[in-house]
Amino acid sequence: MAVVQLITTGHWSLVTAHRSLNAAMLLLGSIIFIATLVLVVVHPRRVPEWLAALGGGAAMLLLGIVTFAQAAHVLWDNLNVFGFFLGLMTISVLAESAGFFDALARLAARFSGNSSRRLFLNVMLIGTLITVFLTNDATALILTPLVYALVVRLRLEPLPFMFATTFIADTASFVLPVSNPINVLVLTAFPHDLWDYLRHLLLPAVLVIAGNIIIFLWIFRADLRRPFDPSLVDSAPGAAVPVHGRWFRYTVISLGIIALAYVLASAFRWPLSFVALGGALLLLVGYLLTLRVQWAGEGSRAGRALARMLGTGISWPIFGFIAGMLLLVQGVENLGITAAFGHWLIALSGGTTWGAVPTSVVGAAVGSNAINNVPMALVMTSAIRASTPVGGLSDVFVYGTIVGADLGPNITTVGSLATMLWLLILRRRGLDVSPLAYFRLGIVVTPVLLLLAIVALWLTSL
Amino acid sequence: MTKDILFCLSGLDAAQFIERAAPHIPLDRRLVLLYVVDTRPAEELGYISRRMHGGGGVSSQHAALMETAEQQTAEAVLNEAGEKCMQLGFNPQHIRREIRKGRPEQQIVALAHDPAQDIGLVVIGSSYKRAPNITPGPASVGHVARFVVDHSSCDVLLLR
Numbered sequence: 001m002a003v004v005q006l007i008t009t010g011h012w013s014l015v016t017a018h019r020s021l022n023a024a025m026l027l028l029g030s031i032i033f034i035a036t037l038v039l040v041v042v043h044p045r046r047v048p049e050w051l052a053a054l055g056g057g058a059a060m061l062l063l064g065i066v067t068f069a070q071a072a073h074v075l076w077d078n079l080n081v082f083g084f085f086l087g088l089m090t091i092s093v094l095a096e097s098a099g100f101f102d103a104l105a106r107l108a109a110r111f112s113g114n115s116s117r118r119l120f121l122n123v124m125l126i127g128t129l130i131t132v133f134l135t136n137d138a139t140a141l142i143l144t145p146l147v148y149a150l151v152v153r154l155r156l157e158p159l160p161f162m163f164a165t166t167f168i169a170d171t172a173s174f175v176l177p178v179s180n181p182i183n184v185l186v187l188t189a190f191p192h193d194l195w196d197y198l199r200h201l202l203l204p205a206v207l208v209i210a211g212n213i214i215i216f217l218w219i220f221r222a223d224l225r226r227p228f229d230p231s232l233v234d235s236a237p238g239a240a241v242p243v244h245g246r247w248f249r250y251t252v253i254s255l256g257i258i259a260l261a262y263v264l265a266s267a268f269r270w271p272l273s274f275v276a277l278g279g280a281l282l283l284l285v286g287y288l289l290t291l292r293v294q295w296a297g298e299g300s301r302a303g304r305a306l307a308r309m310l311g312t313g314i315s316w317p318i319f320g321f322i323a324g325m326l327l328l329v330q331g332v333e334n335l336g337i338t339a340a341f342g343h344w345l346i347a348l349s350g351g352t353t354w355g356a357v358p359t360s361v362v363g364a365a366v367g368s369n370a371i372n373n374v375p376m377a378l379v380m381t382s383a384i385r386a387s388t389p390v391g392g393l394s395d396v397f398v399y400g401t402i403v404g405a406d407l408g409p410n411i412t413t414v415g416s417l418a419t420m421l422w423l424l425i426l427r428r429r430g431l432d433v434s435p436l437a438y439f440r441l442g443i444v445v446t447p448v449l450l451l452l453a454i455v456a457l458w459l460t461s462l
Numbered sequence: 463m464t465k466d467i468l469f470c471l472s473g474l475d476a477a478q479f480i481e482r483a484a485p486h487i488p489l490d491r492r493l494v495l496l497y498v499v500d501t502r503p504a505e506e507l508g509y510i511s512r513r514m515h516g517g518g519g520v521s522s523q524h525a526a527l528m529e530t531a532e533q534q535t536a537e538a539v540l541n542e543a544g545e546k547c548m549q550l551g552f553n554p555q556h557i558r559r560e561i562r563k564g565r566p567e568q569q570i571v572a573l574a575h576d577p578a579q580d581i582g583l584v585v586i587g588s589s590y591k592r593a594p595n596i597t598p599g600p601a602s603v604g605h606v607a608r609f610v611v612d613h614s615s616c617d618v619l620l621l622r
Contacts, residue, residue, distance in 0.1 A: 144507060145524035149531035155473030155539070158503040166507075226474075312521070 087276025465582025
């Protein structure tokens with residue numbers, strides 16, 4: 001009897017100790033997760049986001065919340081995402097060096113006659129096209145400065161045009177799986193074929209793009225009344241780099257092939273990173289071959305120029321940021337936090353498509369503004385995986401997450417709460433900062449677009 | 463000694479602006495032709511690009527491209543205005559061209575208040591957005607002109 005009591009007491013102590021350890025881990029893991037997100041949002045003392053993310057991921061590893069084997073597994077599973085980012089950024093840098101984006105911006109002006117309204121519409125259409133095949137980053141980061149330079153030369157008010165390109169970059173970013181790296185991140189965890197993707201998201205995407213264009217044409221109607229002098233389009237030297245004709249033609253043909261390959265890869269569920277990296281290789285070879293001919297006798301000038309261009313044009317910290325975030329979110333998944341969040345989302349949705357669409361869209365959109373759409377998409381993905389919604393509800397949550405994380409960042413437009421806080425800090429220090437015109441526009445327009453997307457996603461999910 | 467006249471030029475038809483203001487200005491006066499590069503749009507672009515996945519602000523290459531466009535446009539506008547002034551009979555020796563960067567309304571007022579400049583009259587269009595077909599009524603004066611009227615200590619000639 002005494003022995004049994006001793007064993008029982010010992011067992012009870014072990015169970016209690018185990019529970020205490022779990023509770024401590026839960027607490028520590030939560031603190032690491034929240035602290036990392038705070039560092040990413042506030043970035044005190046200019047701590048870069050990638051360092052904060054990697055620090056959070058490393059802390060999860062060191063505490064044993066994520067094992068090294070699991071970390072290797074998670075990173076290996078997401079090689080597709082890393083490859084896609086690398087290939088895509090290389091393609092964008094090389095396409096810009098060929099003058100591709102500049103040529104498109106000028107084309108928009110040439111097909112506008114002298115009407116600034118038509119130019120505005122053309123810029124939005126070109127922004128849509130670039131976003132669909134080369135992602136929202138290419139539109140916001142490369143097309144926007146070129147459009148700015150163009151409209152300044154045309155002596156038009158640049159702000160409406162900048163609003164147009166940066167908004168459409170997010171609005172058009174769920175037309176195809178390749179239109180936003182977030183889509184690739186979510187679809188790597190939940191593979192869907194292109195037809196299923198299009199069946200759910202094509203109608204919402206088309207409606208939201210049309211809605212964005214119509215709303216902007218109305219909001220900026222006063223700015224777009226004035227005609228411009230078309231002769232100024234040709235007088236502008238404009239191009240970021242001297243354009244080499246043969247390299248430009250090669251790039252246009254290659255981008256056509258890459259776009260087709262993206263569609264085929266999405267249809268047959270090939271990893272999109274293969275297409276992005278293959279496309280980058282195609283352009284790299286073309287760059288070296290066409291420009292080596294031009295620079296014959298000048299040794300490795302083309303090679304050096306290429307290395308410099310890729311070194312500065314590719315955002316290398318993004319790889320550290322995503323790797324850190326993957327480990328961090330794996331940590332909270334191991335602690336059961338994302339499963340609890342997923343169950344809460346399912347309960348909130350009432351377990352129906354009617355509830356799941358707004359819950360996932362609004363949840364991802366608000367979260368993307370509160371933190372950042374990369375960690376938010378990862379948290380949503382983990383929550384869906386861990387809570388395993390039944391039937392078609394999982395698909396609805398996946399597509400809702402894509403819509404919310406893609407479109408949502410436009411609510412605060414200037415880049416989530418992180419930038420908003422940064423701007424407020426600057427203003428407190430007496431620095432003259434932006435009047436936040438973008439924020440005023442985003443807070444009014446994005447909820448309308450989100451509502452349009454929700455209604456359309458309801459229709460396609462029924 | 464008569465004071466100088468400050469012409470605030472925008473991207474609109476600079477020659478037409480000078481032509482409309484000229485009847486109100488004696489030909490012997492010294493003119494300052496001012497073009498302010500509005501830095502707000504470029505700043506907004508900086509905030510936007512920070513949030514993109516590949517963004518760390520506007521790249522130096524793009525910033526240089528944007529700056530070149532701004533500078534060349536400013537020079538073109540000032541040259542058009544300068545030529546029109548000379549055609550109308552103003553003394554070329556009395557025409558000074560000035561390019562500034564910042565908030566247009568603040569730069570105009572700062573220049574008008576600068577004792578070294580000796581500005582006696584500011585000439586400005588009533589609205590960049592609504593020009594050239596401005597109808598009188600509420601909101602017919604844009605925020606730049608309104609700010610200049612509110613804050614300038616010297617006289618302001620507002621062109622419709």
